[in-house]
Amino acid sequence: MENVGISAAVKKAVRYDIVQSILRHYECPPTCQAHCCSKGQIHMFEDEMKVLSSLDPARAGKITGDTNSPSLYLMQAPCSFLNDSGRCHVYERRPTVCGLYPFKVNTSGISIGLQPCPVGFLIIRDFALWMMDTISKADLSEEARSRMADDWQKDVESYALELSGFHIKPVLMEMQIPYDDLEMLSMFLGSRNHGK
Numbered sequence: 001m002e003n004v005g006i007s008a009a010v011k012k013a014v015r016y017d018i019v020q021s022i023l024r025h026y027e028c029p030p031t032c033q034a035h036c037c038s039k040g041q042i043h044m045f046e047d048e049m050k051v052l053s054s055l056d057p058a059r060a061g062k063i064t065g066d067t068n069s070p071s072l073y074l075m076q077a078p079c080s081f082l083n084d085s086g087r088c089h090v091y092e093r094r095p096t097v098c099g100l101y102p103f104k105v106n107t108s109g110i111s112i113g114l115q116p117c118p119v120g121f122l123i124i125r126d127f128a129l130w131m132m133d134t135i136s137k138a139d140l141s142e143e144a145r146s147r148m149a150d151d152w153q154k155d156v157e158s159y160a161l162e163l164s165g166f167h168i169k170p171v172l173m174e175m176q177i178p179y180d181d182l183e184m185l186s187m188f189l190g191s192r193n194h195g196k
């Protein structure tokens, strides 16, 4: 029961279960080669660090305290839990931040970021499709509908540009998705992919 701690509270606050229900509709392309586990820093809470340490003390030896955030721990990428076949060695017990990616928590408290990695871009595109579908049914003038649809189309194009530089850019423009829209997106994907 070690894993019932701050991470459980954070998971609830950031709608972790809904994010999982969205991510199950997507698959990472093999060409990405676990980019998110190979670059940057992987942050985790103390209870998660303890779980990883108990599962594999040798691999967990690379985890250190985060000098910038005393309550957090971090692993410098490439993550030592990434195995030779590019899979996570502790997938079922991976830290919250790993289970959320390409979603990224921010400090707004009302929305969650979405990085335009290969899978993140597909989600952004589907989110835009859902928004355009919603707009098409809304009680709006034809002109307003067309303007909003154009804006979403431009947004998708700008995230496609971000995707094209994803593997080399140090900072990416993220889409912000209000928490209230996450569940609707999950339902949209569930009904669209029903039976798949």
Ligand code: SF4
Pocket: 027, 028, 029, 032, 033, 034, 035, 036, 037, 101, 102, 117, 118, 119, 120
């Ligand atoms: S989550 Fe994104 S960055 Fe990570 S392996 Fe999948 S497609 Fe690549």
Ligand code: SF4
Pocket: 036, 037, 042, 079, 080, 081, 082, 083, 087, 088, 089, 090, 091, 094, 095, 098
């Ligand atoms: S713990 Fe697993 S999912 Fe998280 S960065 Fe390491 S290999 Fe990737």
